[in-house]
Amino acid sequence: MTKPLIEPAGAGLAVPLRRAVIFDLDGVVVDSFAVMSEAFAIAYAEVVGPGPAPFVEYRRHLGRYFPDIMREMRLPLAMEGPFVRESYRLAHRVTVFDGVVDLLSALRERGLLLAIATGKTGERARSLLDTLGLLPYFAHVIGSDEVARPKPAPDIVLRALELLGVPADEAIMVGDAPTDLLSARGARVDAAAAVWAEPEEDELFAARPDVVLRKPADLLALCPPAPVR
Template sequence: MEWQLTVRGIAFDLDGVLINSIPLMEAAFQHSYKEWVGEGEPPFAEYCTHMGQRLEDILRLMGLPVEMAVLYKKFCLQNEKMVEIFPGVISLLDRLQKAGVPLAICTGKDRFRTLRILERLGIAPYIQCVITSDDVVHAKPDPESLHAVGEKMKLRPEQMIMVGDAPYDVICGRKAGAKTIGVTWGFTSEETLRNSRPDLLVESMEELLQVLLDHTTAPPCHVSQVR
């Protein structure tokens, strides 16, 4: 990969990449599903295949009541301590920050919950830019989110890497013109993620850090926080 000296910023998806929110998401989905739909097994596995998109859009795609979103988000806020940061994330972010590489969050989650989680888990100090589904008209897999990151960090798409755990992250990055890295510890199976054709697939936080350090270079000027 000829990325050296061209990649100057990194955008991370949040859920399944930096944080383990799977237990909370499953519990919230089951809770809201039973309230609005009733009997039957909540199709959480199908829900995971749409991960990366705006919650309301996922519910529409699945033919479920969009009203589930309100109860889902309320349950998540009430039980947010179920969300944990993946081991090695703070070390990874710290190393990248010290290398002078601007870091962003590009997520399909709403802004309120995103900022709460970033603060609670100690991720916020490392992030210069946060773009959520509330900040764009068209959420992932549309490239608008990553274009918004680039505009705020004053970087062209080809100067960025999109790191995600879902096909929609990869599609968003590719459509925007960025490099893409898929991580295998999130919501999506390795086979499904590989079929989305990321530029690179990594299997551990250590491998991700090494790749990012090897293939990024700091911009010529400091990028202040532009959340």
């Protein structure tokens, strides 16, 4: 598949006004895949029984709300309880991607507002960010349980815009899954594909991101200092 698109390193294009950045959480801000894999395997063993847990397939659905993924994979919704329990227990093992803290600091210094729009529940996302010391960077953290329709519907991005008080054309959404990009597009927000967690690029690019970010610092080229109101 032909790659989309503009990569900030050599784009050379006029940059529109930005006042806000909306981030997905897993695979963009934090590397939680090892913890997810272990929590998923434990939940699968408890609810389904012995045998290999289909985590590779689960990861392809990331960005969606956990119950929606279970329905898509035809797995028992009862897996959610042990999965969430183990995710909390193992949260201290989640790491922040290299360059993310510097990016968040720089964006805040430039006057941009930041939000999280995640497939996790809001409570679990806020707890994880607090554990990692990242919660103060974000004006709002919105979980899939806090909107009527989770990703790929636009509701969670629209809610972020509403809370931030920013119009769609002054925001950008950063995600690592097709559901993130589809949610952004539905809200008329520019969609940036983050690939530093090495997602399946063909599937991600099929969602037609507006820009590809190879490392967190690439976003800075698209987010100059916000003018003071």
